[in-house]
Amino acid sequence: MVTFVASILLLLIGYFVYGRVVEQIFGINDQRPTPAYANQDGFDYMPMSWWKAILIQLLNIAGTGPIFGAVMGALYGPVAFIWIVIGCIFAGAIHDYMSGMLSLRQGGAQFPSLVGKYLGKYARAFITLLSILLMILVAAAFTAAPAQLLSQISPLNFLTSILIVFAYFLLATVLPITKIIGKIYPLFGAILIFMAISIGVGIFFFDYTVPNLTLTNLHPNELPIWPLLMVTISCGAISGFHSTQSPILARTLKKESEGRKVFYGAMIGEGIIALVWAAAGMAFYNGTNGLQTALGSGGPAGVVNEISIATLGTFGGILAVLGVMILPITTGDTALRSSRMMLADLLRQLSNKQVLGKRSLILLVIPVAIPAFLLSLIDYSFLWRYVGWSNQVVATFMLWTGAMYLLKHQKFHWICSIPALFMTGVVSTYIFYAPEGFHLEYRLSMVIGTVIWAVVFIWFIYQLVKSKTANKEKRLTNTYVG
Numbered sequence: 001m002v003t004f005v006a007s008i009l010l011l012l013i014g015y016f017v018y019g020r021v022v023e024q025i026f027g028i029n030d031q032r033p034t035p036a037y038a039n040q041d042g043f044d045y046m047p048m049s050w051w052k053a054i055l056i057q058l059l060n061i062a063g064t065g066p067i068f069g070a071v072m073g074a075l076y077g078p079v080a081f082i083w084i085v086i087g088c089i090f091a092g093a094i095h096d097y098m099s100g101m102l103s104l105r106q107g108g109a110q111f112p113s114l115v116g117k118y119l120g121k122y123a124r125a126f127i128t129l130l131s132i133l134l135m136i137l138v139a140a141a142f143t144a145a146p147a148q149l150l151s152q153i154s155p156l157n158f159l160t161s162i163l164i165v166f167a168y169f170l171l172a173t174v175l176p177i178t179k180i181i182g183k184i185y186p187l188f189g190a191i192l193i194f195m196a197i198s199i200g201v202g203i204f205f206f207d208y209t210v211p212n213l214t215l216t217n218l219h220p221n222e223l224p225i226w227p228l229l230m231v232t233i234s235c236g237a238i239s240g241f242h243s244t245q246s247p248i249l250a251r252t253l254k255k256e257s258e259g260r261k262v263f264y265g266a267m268i269g270e271g272i273i274a275l276v277w278a279a280a281g282m283a284f285y286n287g288t289n290g291l292q293t294a295l296g297s298g299g300p301a302g303v304v305n306e307i308s309i310a311t312l313g314t315f316g317g318i319l320a321v322l323g324v325m326i327l328p329i330t331t332g333d334t335a336l337r338s339s340r341m342m343l344a345d346l347l348r349q350l351s352n353k354q355v356l357g358k359r360s361l362i363l364l365v366i367p368v369a370i371p372a373f374l375l376s377l378i379d380y381s382f383l384w385r386y387v388g389w390s391n392q393v394v395a396t397f398m399l400w401t402g403a404m405y406l407l408k409h410q411k412f413h414w415i416c417s418i419p420a421l422f423m424t425g426v427v428s429t430y431i432f433y434a435p436e437g438f439h440l441e442y443r444l445s446m447v448i449g450t451v452i453w454a455v456v457f458i459w460f461i462y463q464l465v466k467s468k469t470a471n472k473e474k475r476l477t478n479t480y481v482g
Helices: 002-026 050-062 065-076 079-105 111-119 121-153 158-174 181-205 225-232 241-250 258-284 288-351 358-363 366-375 380-408 414-433 442-481
Strands: none
Touching: 002 079, 002 258, 002 414, 050 065, 050 181, 050 241, 050 258, 050 288, 065 079, 065 225, 065 258, 065 288, 079 111, 079 225, 079 241, 079 258, 079 380, 079 414, 111 121, 111 241, 111 288, 111 380, 121 158, 121 241, 121 288, 121 366, 121 380, 158 288, 158 366, 181 258, 181 288, 225 380, 225 414, 241 258, 241 288, 241 380, 258 288, 288 366, 380 414, 380 442, 414 442
Protein backbone atom coordinates (compact mmCIF):
# COMPACT_ATOMS: atom_id res chain seq x y z
CA MET A 1 0.00 0.00 0.00
CA VAL A 2 2.89 2.37 0.74
CA THR A 3 4.20 1.95 -2.82
CA PHE A 4 0.77 2.71 -4.27
CA VAL A 5 0.31 5.92 -2.25
CA ALA A 6 3.90 7.03 -2.87
CA SER A 7 3.44 6.50 -6.61
CA ILE A 8 0.39 8.77 -6.72
CA LEU A 9 2.22 11.46 -4.73
CA LEU A 10 5.20 11.24 -7.09
CA LEU A 11 2.94 11.79 -10.10
CA LEU A 12 1.42 14.88 -8.48
CA ILE A 13 4.87 16.22 -7.60
CA GLY A 14 5.94 15.49 -11.17
CA TYR A 15 3.18 17.74 -12.51
CA PHE A 16 3.89 20.68 -10.20
CA VAL A 17 7.69 20.46 -10.34
CA TYR A 18 8.91 18.75 -13.50
CA GLY A 19 5.94 19.99 -15.52
CA ARG A 20 6.96 23.55 -14.66
CA VAL A 21 10.56 22.81 -15.67
CA VAL A 22 9.42 21.47 -19.05
CA GLU A 23 7.22 24.53 -19.57
CA GLN A 24 10.15 26.86 -18.83
CA ILE A 25 12.45 24.97 -21.19
CA PHE A 26 9.87 25.16 -23.98
CA GLY A 27 9.30 28.87 -23.33
CA ILE A 28 5.65 29.93 -23.41
CA ASN A 29 4.39 33.32 -24.57
CA ASP A 30 0.81 34.26 -23.67
CA GLN A 31 1.04 37.32 -25.93
CA ARG A 32 1.26 35.10 -29.01
CA PRO A 33 -2.18 34.55 -30.64
CA THR A 34 -3.23 30.90 -30.53
CA PRO A 35 -4.71 29.06 -33.54
CA ALA A 36 -8.12 29.12 -31.82
CA TYR A 37 -8.22 32.85 -32.59
CA ALA A 38 -5.83 33.20 -35.53
CA ASN A 39 -7.50 30.42 -37.57
CA GLN A 40 -11.00 30.43 -36.09
CA ASP A 41 -13.38 28.63 -38.47
CA GLY A 42 -16.35 27.59 -36.33
CA PHE A 43 -15.49 23.91 -36.91
CA ASP A 44 -12.11 22.72 -35.58
CA TYR A 45 -10.55 26.05 -34.58
CA MET A 46 -12.68 27.43 -31.74
CA PRO A 47 -11.69 28.87 -28.32
CA MET A 48 -12.65 26.66 -25.38
CA SER A 49 -12.29 26.91 -21.60
CA TRP A 50 -9.16 25.15 -20.33
CA TRP A 51 -11.11 23.05 -17.82
CA LYS A 52 -13.28 21.67 -20.63
CA ALA A 53 -10.18 21.11 -22.75
CA ILE A 54 -8.41 19.10 -20.05
CA LEU A 55 -11.43 16.83 -19.48
CA ILE A 56 -11.83 16.29 -23.23
CA GLN A 57 -8.10 15.64 -23.63
CA LEU A 58 -8.18 13.11 -20.78
CA LEU A 59 -11.15 11.34 -22.32
CA ASN A 60 -9.65 11.39 -25.84
CA ILE A 61 -6.28 9.97 -24.82
CA ALA A 62 -7.60 7.52 -22.24
CA GLY A 63 -10.53 5.46 -23.46
CA THR A 64 -10.19 2.13 -21.70
CA GLY A 65 -6.39 2.20 -22.21
CA PRO A 66 -5.29 3.14 -18.67
CA ILE A 67 -7.86 0.67 -17.29
CA PHE A 68 -7.43 -2.45 -19.44
CA GLY A 69 -3.70 -1.92 -20.08
CA ALA A 70 -2.97 -1.33 -16.40
CA VAL A 71 -4.93 -4.43 -15.36
CA MET A 72 -2.98 -6.58 -17.82
CA GLY A 73 0.31 -4.90 -16.87
CA ALA A 74 -0.42 -5.65 -13.21
CA LEU A 75 0.50 -9.27 -13.98
CA TYR A 76 4.13 -8.17 -13.69
CA GLY A 77 3.59 -7.07 -10.08
CA PRO A 78 4.58 -3.77 -8.39
CA VAL A 79 7.27 -3.15 -11.01
CA ALA A 80 4.33 -1.87 -13.07
CA PHE A 81 4.09 1.06 -10.63
CA ILE A 82 7.68 2.04 -11.44
CA TRP A 83 7.04 2.07 -15.16
CA ILE A 84 3.82 4.08 -14.82
CA VAL A 85 5.43 6.74 -12.60
CA ILE A 86 8.74 7.12 -14.45
CA GLY A 87 7.19 6.67 -17.88
CA CYS A 88 4.39 9.14 -17.22
CA ILE A 89 6.49 11.96 -15.73
CA PHE A 90 9.62 11.74 -17.87
CA ALA A 91 8.26 10.40 -21.17
CA GLY A 92 4.50 10.38 -21.60
CA ALA A 93 3.68 13.81 -20.19
CA ILE A 94 6.56 15.40 -22.10
CA HIS A 95 5.45 13.59 -25.26
CA ASP A 96 1.92 14.95 -24.88
CA TYR A 97 3.08 18.45 -23.98
CA MET A 98 5.48 18.71 -26.91
CA SER A 99 2.97 17.32 -29.42
CA GLY A 100 0.32 19.76 -28.23
CA MET A 101 2.54 22.83 -27.94
CA LEU A 102 4.39 22.25 -31.22
CA SER A 103 1.02 21.90 -32.94
CA LEU A 104 -0.12 25.12 -31.29
CA ARG A 105 3.04 26.93 -32.43
CA GLN A 106 2.57 25.63 -35.98
CA GLY A 107 -0.99 26.86 -36.35
CA GLY A 108 -2.68 23.64 -35.18
CA ALA A 109 -0.64 21.39 -37.49
CA GLN A 110 -1.16 17.64 -37.29
CA PHE A 111 1.45 15.23 -35.95
CA PRO A 112 2.85 14.10 -39.37
CA SER A 113 3.48 17.73 -40.36
CA LEU A 114 5.48 18.25 -37.17
CA VAL A 115 7.54 15.14 -37.93
CA GLY A 116 8.22 16.36 -41.45
CA LYS A 117 9.36 19.78 -40.24
CA TYR A 118 11.94 18.43 -37.79
CA LEU A 119 12.79 14.90 -39.01
CA GLY A 120 12.47 15.29 -42.78
CA LYS A 121 10.16 14.31 -45.62
CA TYR A 122 10.92 10.57 -45.53
CA ALA A 123 10.10 10.35 -41.84
CA ARG A 124 6.94 12.31 -42.55
CA ALA A 125 5.85 9.94 -45.34
CA PHE A 126 6.37 6.91 -43.08
CA ILE A 127 4.65 8.42 -40.05
CA THR A 128 1.70 9.71 -42.10
CA LEU A 129 0.91 6.19 -43.28
CA LEU A 130 1.54 4.68 -39.83
CA SER A 131 -0.53 7.33 -38.02
CA ILE A 132 -3.53 6.96 -40.30
CA LEU A 133 -3.24 3.17 -40.02
CA LEU A 134 -3.14 3.52 -36.22
CA MET A 135 -6.25 5.75 -36.31
CA ILE A 136 -8.09 3.17 -38.42
CA LEU A 137 -7.09 0.33 -36.07
CA VAL A 138 -8.08 2.31 -32.97
CA ALA A 139 -11.43 3.32 -34.48
CA ALA A 140 -12.10 -0.28 -35.53
CA ALA A 141 -11.11 -1.77 -32.16
CA PHE A 142 -13.09 0.85 -30.27
CA THR A 143 -16.13 0.14 -32.43
CA ALA A 144 -16.00 -3.61 -31.87
CA ALA A 145 -15.48 -3.56 -28.08
CA PRO A 146 -18.54 -1.46 -27.08
CA ALA A 147 -20.63 -3.14 -29.80
CA GLN A 148 -19.89 -6.53 -28.25
CA LEU A 149 -21.06 -5.30 -24.85
CA LEU A 150 -24.14 -3.57 -26.31
CA SER A 151 -25.18 -6.81 -28.05
CA GLN A 152 -24.78 -8.71 -24.74
CA ILE A 153 -26.91 -6.39 -22.59
CA SER A 154 -29.61 -5.55 -25.17
CA PRO A 155 -31.76 -7.38 -27.75
CA LEU A 156 -29.60 -5.95 -30.55
CA ASN A 157 -27.32 -8.27 -32.50
CA PHE A 158 -23.61 -7.55 -32.99
CA LEU A 159 -23.92 -6.11 -36.52
CA THR A 160 -26.73 -3.74 -35.54
CA SER A 161 -24.73 -2.63 -32.50
CA ILE A 162 -21.69 -1.89 -34.71
CA LEU A 163 -23.85 0.16 -37.09
CA ILE A 164 -25.22 2.23 -34.19
CA VAL A 165 -21.77 2.86 -32.70
CA PHE A 166 -20.25 3.70 -36.07
CA ALA A 167 -23.11 6.04 -36.98
CA TYR A 168 -22.34 7.98 -33.82
CA PHE A 169 -18.63 8.03 -34.73
CA LEU A 170 -19.42 9.66 -38.06
CA LEU A 171 -21.77 12.19 -36.49
CA ALA A 172 -19.25 13.29 -33.85
CA THR A 173 -16.47 13.40 -36.46
CA VAL A 174 -18.18 15.74 -38.91
CA LEU A 175 -19.85 18.15 -36.46
CA PRO A 176 -18.07 21.23 -35.06
CA ILE A 177 -16.01 20.42 -31.97
CA THR A 178 -18.32 22.42 -29.67
CA LYS A 179 -21.51 20.56 -30.68
CA ILE A 180 -20.93 17.12 -29.12
CA ILE A 181 -17.32 16.86 -27.98
CA GLY A 182 -17.30 20.25 -26.26
CA LYS A 183 -20.67 19.73 -24.54
CA ILE A 184 -20.88 16.15 -23.27
CA TYR A 185 -17.27 14.89 -23.26
CA PRO A 186 -16.31 16.93 -20.18
CA LEU A 187 -19.08 15.01 -18.36
CA PHE A 188 -17.72 11.67 -19.56
CA GLY A 189 -14.24 12.77 -18.51
CA ALA A 190 -15.59 13.52 -15.04
CA ILE A 191 -17.14 10.01 -14.92
CA LEU A 192 -13.74 8.49 -15.76
CA ILE A 193 -12.12 10.45 -12.91
CA PHE A 194 -14.93 9.65 -10.46
CA MET A 195 -14.71 5.94 -11.29
CA ALA A 196 -10.95 5.87 -10.62
CA ILE A 197 -11.28 7.85 -7.37
CA SER A 198 -14.07 5.55 -6.15
CA ILE A 199 -12.05 2.41 -6.83
CA GLY A 200 -8.94 4.00 -5.28
CA VAL A 201 -10.81 4.93 -2.10
CA GLY A 202 -12.47 1.50 -2.02
CA ILE A 203 -9.05 -0.16 -1.91
CA PHE A 204 -8.46 1.47 1.49
CA PHE A 205 -11.85 0.63 2.99
CA PHE A 206 -11.90 -3.05 2.04
CA ASP A 207 -9.57 -5.75 3.22
CA TYR A 208 -7.29 -5.50 0.19
CA THR A 209 -3.52 -5.63 0.30
CA VAL A 210 -1.62 -3.84 -2.43
CA PRO A 211 1.87 -5.39 -2.62
CA ASN A 212 4.78 -3.09 -1.89
CA LEU A 213 7.71 -2.40 -4.17
CA THR A 214 9.76 -5.27 -5.53
CA LEU A 215 11.80 -5.48 -8.72
CA THR A 216 10.99 -9.17 -9.03
CA ASN A 217 9.07 -10.17 -12.14
CA LEU A 218 5.87 -11.72 -10.76
CA HIS A 219 4.30 -12.56 -14.13
CA PRO A 220 2.78 -16.07 -13.86
CA ASN A 221 4.09 -16.97 -17.33
CA GLU A 222 7.48 -15.36 -16.61
CA LEU A 223 7.21 -13.09 -19.64
CA PRO A 224 10.13 -10.63 -19.73
CA ILE A 225 9.54 -7.14 -18.38
CA TRP A 226 11.65 -5.57 -21.13
CA PRO A 227 10.19 -4.64 -23.55
CA LEU A 228 6.73 -6.17 -23.06
CA LEU A 229 5.65 -4.11 -20.04
CA MET A 230 6.43 -0.85 -21.89
CA VAL A 231 3.98 -1.81 -24.65
CA THR A 232 1.37 -3.51 -22.45
CA ILE A 233 1.01 -0.38 -20.31
CA SER A 234 1.14 2.44 -22.84
CA CYS A 235 -1.84 4.58 -21.82
CA GLY A 236 -0.83 5.70 -18.35
CA ALA A 237 2.91 5.78 -19.16
CA ILE A 238 3.48 6.87 -22.78
CA SER A 239 1.27 6.42 -25.84
CA GLY A 240 1.81 7.66 -29.38
CA PHE A 241 -1.93 7.87 -29.94
CA HIS A 242 -1.89 10.97 -27.75
CA SER A 243 0.23 12.87 -30.28
CA THR A 244 -2.60 12.45 -32.78
CA GLN A 245 -5.14 13.79 -30.28
CA SER A 246 -3.28 16.76 -28.82
CA PRO A 247 -3.59 18.86 -32.03
CA ILE A 248 -7.39 18.63 -31.70
CA LEU A 249 -7.21 20.55 -28.41
CA ALA A 250 -4.26 22.70 -29.55
CA ARG A 251 -6.75 24.33 -31.90
CA THR A 252 -8.97 25.35 -28.96
CA LEU A 253 -6.58 26.78 -26.32
CA LYS A 254 -6.90 30.47 -25.52
CA LYS A 255 -3.29 30.98 -24.41
CA GLU A 256 -0.03 29.03 -24.30
CA SER A 257 0.12 28.77 -20.50
CA GLU A 258 -2.94 26.49 -20.64
CA GLY A 259 -0.81 23.86 -22.39
CA ARG A 260 0.74 22.52 -19.17
CA LYS A 261 -2.70 21.97 -17.64
CA VAL A 262 -4.26 20.40 -20.72
CA PHE A 263 -1.40 18.33 -22.17
CA TYR A 264 1.00 17.58 -19.31
CA GLY A 265 -1.78 17.57 -16.71
CA ALA A 266 -4.13 15.22 -18.57
CA MET A 267 -1.30 12.71 -18.97
CA ILE A 268 -0.55 12.82 -15.24
CA GLY A 269 -4.26 12.26 -14.62
CA GLU A 270 -4.18 9.23 -16.90
CA GLY A 271 -1.14 7.92 -15.01
CA ILE A 272 -3.04 8.13 -11.71
CA ILE A 273 -5.98 6.25 -13.26
CA ALA A 274 -3.58 3.53 -14.46
CA LEU A 275 -2.03 3.27 -10.99
CA VAL A 276 -5.45 2.81 -9.38
CA TRP A 277 -6.45 0.00 -11.72
CA ALA A 278 -3.07 -1.72 -11.57
CA ALA A 279 -3.28 -1.67 -7.76
CA ALA A 280 -6.88 -2.89 -7.82
CA GLY A 281 -5.95 -5.77 -10.13
CA MET A 282 -3.11 -6.92 -7.84
CA ALA A 283 -5.05 -6.45 -4.59
CA PHE A 284 -8.51 -7.76 -5.48
CA TYR A 285 -7.26 -11.15 -6.68
CA ASN A 286 -4.57 -11.53 -4.00
CA GLY A 287 -1.66 -11.49 -6.41
CA THR A 288 -0.80 -12.01 -10.02
CA ASN A 289 -1.81 -15.69 -10.22
CA GLY A 290 -5.39 -14.90 -9.21
CA LEU A 291 -5.44 -11.97 -11.62
CA GLN A 292 -4.27 -14.15 -14.48
CA THR A 293 -7.06 -16.64 -13.79
CA ALA A 294 -9.64 -13.84 -13.82
CA LEU A 295 -8.26 -12.39 -17.05
CA GLY A 296 -8.34 -15.84 -18.63
CA SER A 297 -12.02 -16.33 -17.84
CA GLY A 298 -13.48 -12.86 -18.37
CA GLY A 299 -10.82 -10.73 -19.99
CA PRO A 300 -10.00 -7.20 -18.79
CA ALA A 301 -13.65 -6.11 -19.15
CA GLY A 302 -14.74 -8.93 -16.85
CA VAL A 303 -12.07 -7.99 -14.30
CA VAL A 304 -13.13 -4.33 -14.33
CA ASN A 305 -16.79 -5.31 -13.93
CA GLU A 306 -16.07 -7.69 -11.04
CA ILE A 307 -13.88 -5.20 -9.16
CA SER A 308 -16.40 -2.38 -9.68
CA ILE A 309 -19.38 -4.38 -8.41
CA ALA A 310 -17.48 -5.80 -5.42
CA THR A 311 -16.15 -2.38 -4.44
CA LEU A 312 -19.07 -0.09 -5.28
CA GLY A 313 -22.07 -2.42 -5.51
CA THR A 314 -24.75 -2.04 -8.18
CA PHE A 315 -23.66 1.53 -8.80
CA GLY A 316 -20.17 0.23 -9.53
CA GLY A 317 -21.61 -2.21 -12.04
CA ILE A 318 -23.36 0.65 -13.83
CA LEU A 319 -20.12 2.65 -13.88
CA ALA A 320 -18.25 -0.37 -15.26
CA VAL A 321 -20.75 -0.76 -18.10
CA LEU A 322 -20.58 2.96 -18.83
CA GLY A 323 -16.79 2.83 -18.77
CA VAL A 324 -16.42 -0.19 -21.02
CA MET A 325 -18.99 1.15 -23.48
CA ILE A 326 -18.65 4.95 -23.47
CA LEU A 327 -14.90 5.37 -23.08
CA PRO A 328 -13.92 3.40 -26.22
CA ILE A 329 -16.61 5.22 -28.20
CA THR A 330 -15.33 8.65 -27.20
CA THR A 331 -11.79 7.66 -28.16
CA GLY A 332 -12.81 5.99 -31.40
CA ASP A 333 -14.67 9.01 -32.74
CA THR A 334 -11.78 11.38 -32.04
CA ALA A 335 -9.49 8.88 -33.79
CA LEU A 336 -11.63 9.34 -36.91
CA ARG A 337 -11.69 13.09 -36.41
CA SER A 338 -7.90 13.14 -36.10
CA SER A 339 -7.45 11.04 -39.25
CA ARG A 340 -9.75 13.41 -41.14
CA MET A 341 -7.59 16.34 -39.99
CA MET A 342 -4.42 14.46 -41.03
CA LEU A 343 -5.78 13.88 -44.52
CA ALA A 344 -6.72 17.56 -44.82
CA ASP A 345 -3.21 18.50 -43.74
CA LEU A 346 -1.70 16.06 -46.26
CA LEU A 347 -3.82 17.37 -49.14
CA ARG A 348 -2.87 20.94 -48.26
CA GLN A 349 0.82 20.01 -48.38
CA LEU A 350 0.51 18.15 -51.69
CA SER A 351 -1.64 20.73 -53.50
CA ASN A 352 -0.49 23.89 -51.72
CA LYS A 353 -4.18 24.71 -51.28
CA GLN A 354 -6.23 24.94 -48.12
CA VAL A 355 -9.04 22.37 -47.79
CA LEU A 356 -12.02 24.69 -47.43
CA GLY A 357 -15.70 24.10 -46.80
CA LYS A 358 -17.48 21.75 -44.44
CA ARG A 359 -18.47 19.45 -47.30
CA SER A 360 -14.81 18.87 -48.22
CA LEU A 361 -13.90 18.19 -44.60
CA ILE A 362 -16.79 15.72 -44.24
CA LEU A 363 -15.84 13.88 -47.44
CA LEU A 364 -12.32 13.31 -46.04
CA VAL A 365 -13.83 11.00 -43.42
CA ILE A 366 -14.81 8.43 -46.06
CA PRO A 367 -11.31 7.05 -46.91
CA VAL A 368 -10.69 6.13 -43.26
CA ALA A 369 -14.27 5.36 -42.20
CA ILE A 370 -14.77 2.52 -44.70
CA PRO A 371 -11.69 0.42 -43.75
CA ALA A 372 -12.31 1.15 -40.05
CA PHE A 373 -15.87 -0.16 -40.35
CA LEU A 374 -14.79 -3.31 -42.23
CA LEU A 375 -12.03 -4.05 -39.72
CA SER A 376 -14.48 -3.65 -36.82
CA LEU A 377 -16.25 -6.79 -38.04
CA ILE A 378 -13.26 -9.03 -37.20
CA ASP A 379 -11.99 -10.19 -33.79
CA TYR A 380 -11.31 -7.32 -31.37
CA SER A 381 -8.37 -9.00 -29.64
CA PHE A 382 -6.67 -9.57 -33.01
CA LEU A 383 -6.97 -5.87 -33.83
CA TRP A 384 -5.62 -4.76 -30.47
CA ARG A 385 -2.44 -6.80 -30.81
CA TYR A 386 -1.37 -4.64 -33.74
CA VAL A 387 -2.25 -1.35 -32.06
CA GLY A 388 0.40 -1.77 -29.33
CA TRP A 389 3.64 -1.68 -31.34
CA SER A 390 2.50 0.87 -33.94
CA ASN A 391 1.31 3.07 -31.09
CA GLN A 392 4.73 3.10 -29.42
CA VAL A 393 6.54 3.67 -32.73
CA VAL A 394 4.45 6.81 -33.18
CA ALA A 395 5.41 7.86 -29.62
CA THR A 396 9.08 7.35 -30.40
CA PHE A 397 8.89 9.54 -33.51
CA MET A 398 7.13 12.27 -31.52
CA LEU A 399 9.86 12.26 -28.86
CA TRP A 400 12.55 12.55 -31.54
CA THR A 401 10.56 15.39 -33.14
CA GLY A 402 10.50 17.21 -29.81
CA ALA A 403 14.22 16.56 -29.32
CA MET A 404 15.12 18.00 -32.74
CA TYR A 405 12.92 21.05 -32.13
CA LEU A 406 14.66 21.79 -28.83
CA LEU A 407 18.08 21.11 -30.37
CA LYS A 408 17.35 23.45 -33.27
CA HIS A 409 16.35 26.22 -30.89
CA GLN A 410 19.36 25.58 -28.62
CA LYS A 411 17.24 24.48 -25.68
CA PHE A 412 17.77 21.62 -23.24
CA HIS A 413 16.88 18.78 -25.62
CA TRP A 414 17.69 15.97 -23.18
CA ILE A 415 14.17 16.08 -21.71
CA CYS A 416 13.09 14.54 -25.05
CA SER A 417 16.32 12.88 -26.22
CA ILE A 418 16.70 10.50 -23.27
CA PRO A 419 13.11 9.11 -23.39
CA ALA A 420 13.41 8.97 -27.21
CA LEU A 421 16.50 6.77 -26.92
CA PHE A 422 14.72 4.59 -24.35
CA MET A 423 11.62 4.11 -26.49
CA THR A 424 13.77 3.42 -29.56
CA GLY A 425 15.17 0.44 -27.65
CA VAL A 426 11.66 -0.68 -26.68
CA VAL A 427 10.14 -0.70 -30.17
CA SER A 428 13.28 -2.06 -31.85
CA THR A 429 13.30 -5.11 -29.59
CA TYR A 430 9.56 -5.67 -29.21
CA ILE A 431 8.72 -6.20 -32.89
CA PHE A 432 11.23 -9.05 -33.17
CA TYR A 433 10.18 -10.82 -29.95
CA ALA A 434 6.39 -10.34 -29.81
CA PRO A 435 4.01 -12.99 -31.23
CA GLU A 436 2.42 -10.40 -33.54
CA GLY A 437 5.90 -9.53 -34.81
CA PHE A 438 8.66 -11.88 -35.93
CA HIS A 439 8.35 -14.02 -32.75
CA LEU A 440 12.09 -14.67 -32.52
CA GLU A 441 13.99 -16.04 -29.56
CA TYR A 442 14.44 -13.44 -26.79
CA ARG A 443 18.26 -13.16 -26.95
CA LEU A 444 18.26 -12.82 -30.72
CA SER A 445 15.56 -10.15 -30.49
CA MET A 446 17.69 -8.27 -27.98
CA VAL A 447 20.72 -8.40 -30.28
CA ILE A 448 18.81 -7.15 -33.33
CA GLY A 449 17.10 -4.46 -31.25
CA THR A 450 20.46 -3.31 -29.88
CA VAL A 451 21.91 -3.03 -33.40
CA ILE A 452 18.96 -0.89 -34.54
CA TRP A 453 19.25 1.24 -31.40
CA ALA A 454 22.98 1.75 -32.08
CA VAL A 455 22.26 2.95 -35.63
CA VAL A 456 19.73 5.48 -34.31
CA PHE A 457 22.19 6.55 -31.60
CA ILE A 458 24.87 7.23 -34.24
CA TRP A 459 22.34 9.33 -36.18
CA PHE A 460 21.58 11.23 -32.97
CA ILE A 461 25.28 11.94 -32.32
CA TYR A 462 25.56 13.19 -35.90
CA GLN A 463 22.65 15.58 -35.28
CA LEU A 464 24.34 16.86 -32.12
CA VAL A 465 27.62 17.50 -33.96
CA LYS A 466 25.84 19.14 -36.89
CA SER A 467 23.88 21.41 -34.56
CA LYS A 468 26.99 22.37 -32.59
CA THR A 469 28.87 23.19 -35.79
CA ALA A 470 25.97 25.25 -37.17
CA ASN A 471 25.64 27.20 -33.94
CA LYS A 472 29.40 27.87 -33.88
CA GLU A 473 29.36 29.15 -37.47
CA LYS A 474 26.36 31.33 -36.67
CA ARG A 475 28.17 32.91 -33.72
CA LEU A 476 31.25 33.54 -35.84
CA THR A 477 29.12 35.16 -38.55
CA ASN A 478 27.38 37.39 -36.02
CA THR A 479 30.74 38.38 -34.52
CA TYR A 480 32.16 39.22 -37.98
CA VAL A 481 29.06 41.26 -38.91
CA GLY A 482 29.21 43.07 -35.57
